[in-house]
Amino acid sequence: MTHKPQPIDRPFWTPGVLVMLALMIGAALTLIVRYTYGLAAVTNLNNHYPWGIWIGLDVASGVALAAGGFTTAFLAHILGRHYYEAVTRPALLTAALGYTFVALAVFFDIGRSWAIWKPVVYQNHTSALFEVAMCVMAYVTVLWIEFIPVLAERLGGKIRLLAFLDRILDKTMWVFIILGVVLSCMHQSSLGTLMVIAPTKTSPLWATPLQPLLFLTSAFAVGYPMVIVETTIATSSLRLESEMNVLTPLSRITILLLGVYLAIKVGDLVSRGAYATLLDGSAQSNAFLVEVGLGVILPWVMLLFPAVRRSRRWLFTAALLIVSGVMLNRFNVFVVSFKAPYANHPYYPAIGEILVTAGAVATIFFLYRLIVTWFPVLSAQRQEVSR
Amino acid sequence: MTISRRGFLGAVGIAGAASTMPGTAQAWQSKAPPDPYGCLVDLTRCVGCRKCEQACKEVNDLPEPAVKFDDLTVLDAKRRPDQNTFTVINRYYTGRIDERDKLVPTFVKVQCMHCQDPACVSACITGALTKKDNGAVHYDVNKCIGCRYCMAACPFEIPAYEYDRPILPRVRKCTFCFERISKEGGKPGCASICPVEAITFGRRSELLTLARGRIEGDPGKYIDHIYGEREVGGTSWLYISNVEFGKVGFQKLPTRPMPQTTETIQSSLFSYLWSPLALFGVLGAVMGATSRKHDADTHDKEDGHDA
Ligand code: SF4
Ligand code: SF4
Ligand code: SF4
Numbered sequence: 001m002t003h004k005p006q007p008i009d010r011p012f013w014t015p016g017v018l019v020m021l022a023l024m025i026g027a028a029l030t031l032i033v034r035y036t037y038g039l040a041a042v043t044n045l046n047n048h049y050p051w052g053i054w055i056g057l058d059v060a061s062g063v064a065l066a067a068g069g070f071t072t073a074f075l076a077h078i079l080g081r082h083y084y085e086a087v088t089r090p091a092l093l094t095a096a097l098g099y100t101f102v103a104l105a106v107f108f109d110i111g112r113s114w115a116i117w118k119p120v121v122y123q124n125h126t127s128a129l130f131e132v133a134m135c136v137m138a139y140v141t142v143l144w145i146e147f148i149p150v151l152a153e154r155l156g157g158k159i160r161l162l163a164f165l166d167r168i169l170d171k172t173m174w175v176f177i178i179l180g181v182v183l184s185c186m187h188q189s190s191l192g193t194l195m196v197i198a199p200t201k202t203s204p205l206w207a208t209p210l211q212p213l214l215f216l217t218s219a220f221a222v223g224y225p226m227v228i229v230e231t232t233i234a235t236s237s238l239r240l241e242s243e244m245n246v247l248t249p250l251s252r253i254t255i256l257l258l259g260v261y262l263a264i265k266v267g268d269l270v271s272r273g274a275y276a277t278l279l280d281g282s283a284q285s286n287a288f289l290v291e292v293g294l295g296v297i298l299p300w301v302m303l304l305f306p307a308v309r310r311s312r313r314w315l316f317t318a319a320l321l322i323v324s325g326v327m328l329n330r331f332n333v334f335v336v337s338f339k340a341p342y343a344n345h346p347y348y349p350a351i352g353e354i355l356v357t358a359g360a361v362a363t364i365f366f367l368y369r370l371i372v373t374w375f376p377v378l379s380a381q382r383q384e385v386s387r
Numbered sequence: 388m389t390i391s392r393r394g395f396l397g398a399v400g401i402a403g404a405a406s407t408m409p410g411t412a413q414a415w416q417s418k419a420p421p422d423p424y425g426c427l428v429d430l431t432r433c434v435g436c437r438k439c440e441q442a443c444k445e446v447n448d449l450p451e452p453a454v455k456f457d458d459l460t461v462l463d464a465k466r467r468p469d470q471n472t473f474t475v476i477n478r479y480y481t482g483r484i485d486e487r488d489k490l491v492p493t494f495v496k497v498q499c500m501h502c503q504d505p506a507c508v509s510a511c512i513t514g515a516l517t518k519k520d521n522g523a524v525h526y527d528v529n530k531c532i533g534c535r536y537c538m539a540a541c542p543f544e545i546p547a548y549e550y551d552r553p554i555l556p557r558v559r560k561c562t563f564c565f566e567r568i569s570k571e572g573g574k575p576g577c578a579s580i581c582p583v584e585a586i587t588f589g590r591r592s593e594l595l596t597l598a599r600g601r602i603e604g605d606p607g608k609y610i611d612h613i614y615g616e617r618e619v620g621g622t623s624w625l626y627i628s629n630v631e632f633g634k635v636g637f638q639k640l641p642t643r644p645m646p647q648t649t650e651t652i653q654s655s656l657f658s659y660l661w662s663p664l665a666l667f668g669v670l671g672a673v674m675g676a677t678s679r680k681h682d683a684d685t686h687d688k689e690d691g692h693d694a
Contacts, residue, residue: 034553037551038549038550038551038556040550041551045535045550046550047467047469047546048544050548074670078673078674080677106534111534111535112532112533112554115532116532119513124513126509127514127536128510128652129536178667179667181670185666186657186662186663189656194536196649197506197510197645197648198542199648200638200640201544209648340544
């Protein structure tokens, strides 16, 4: 490799970091209210709408957007395309942070947070949620294990245990890498199974038994765009080299992956005849059109042009569209699509729900920034040095 | 790049085949108890006295109602069962008139249907909800984590939640008076109090016969439909009526049990963990092959320059 991952020597306390801190404090205050007066005090959840944005946005799209971790691991480590190793570490870090926050969002959302361990003991094997929970628990562990070598590189000299674990992992890492990909395929698809149990309470646009396959293929498709987005944000905000030499080839693979997802999605819609309601102007139909039109078809067409793939700005735009499209898809499946048969009002997230979500996102950015500052994660060189 | 493409297609293919392959699993089987108890509600008999609501509160130790039981104006509010109320009576005017041209109301009791193959039971992450042999869908608070997937899954929108309790909230719904009907000769609180025998408690098979008898005995009066006989694969609570069910708050639901699709997907994918194990094997083989190839390459040449 031409570039070795290394810590970033940039001042840590920037205005951006302070904004993140403010959002984190807002979320923390909301959570104090949540644990004093109950979910009713800070959310709009009720007996008609048991799940809101903490599940539909934080958990569902959080899991999807962490797909960069297992898709890059697959490419670089399993297929042996070592060329892509430059992006595996940041993708791994995002995945580890992403999943840690998925777990936290679940923790805050469930009524009995302290009982979160119970599915390990009381198992219901017919429940798709049970399977998601087990895989996510296992995968968070695997991700942080995969991260140990990064920690060891910096702290191995001081903390003997880390150096020791690092030596063991040298020989056994392949098991965790494969396990990570397998666990990801399992729960990415099972997340799609969740709402299949309620076909009468979901819009026909999304109520399909193929939902697990759609979730899996869209997770494959969003992995590299997510890497493109986060690498571009990190390298431009930290003023590092753009790494386009790695991102451009990733975007070519994305054409294929996104195409597969699009084909299955359209095929499913046509074969079920669900497209009939597509132009009825309802919120559901519009959300679907935006999801597929702006989130899948437009960026897919954009990526077909080599000029887009080579331009930092256009590639970022296309990747951001794909990422937003998959986020919107998860939100649509869990929130927009949900029809409560006896509700008088639709669900809108409460301020408290938005505060906690924003705070969780800010915490991810904050920790990302903290970790790339102290640990060897990013490979890109400082612009001034290399240009 | 050709190699990585093929590898990816392979993985997508395996995953895709896995999520659509039904052949490896046995056909889905209902887990419904063979001869559960049930209740038959005859909407033509109910007079809307709210005695069943009151009895339910008493036998289940529920808090006092928001509106006093002798206040019948509440009947028009289209209430739903909630965390403090396991059953409610709603009043509907469907345009039916009596001989003196006065509108005739229809009263509808709402509570958990105690489905034969309940979506809530299949969905519950910990198995806190179970379908008992006597027909009751039973909730065990000691296993519940409060994820509320049961609520999202229930087609009748029945389970309610104590959103106002910060640490120890419970899922709340009609218990079918599990303790009472487990005793010899025991009846649910609501069924035993009804002054006009609008609620009949008994074996589901016998209730179906009874319902069919009433419909056939007075075909001019009853709609030819036992609600709950086939809806979502059958429910322990059954209804017969003299007005269209759709006009008095009942949904038109498929006859397919709600958990059938998801349970088929889950078991064809994960029985004996065959698909994860197979995927692990394939990926291991690919990784082994590529790392051998990598080692064999004496010079570490750069690949992937093809964009
Ligand atoms: S009505 Fe709902 S809560 Fe009651 S058994 Fe059926 S699925 Fe479960
Ligand atoms: S809220 Fe409780 S009863 Fe309902 S699915 Fe979750 S664990 Fe099961
Ligand atoms: S069966 Fe028992 S819990 Fe259910 S509505 Fe009747 S009295 Fe209430």
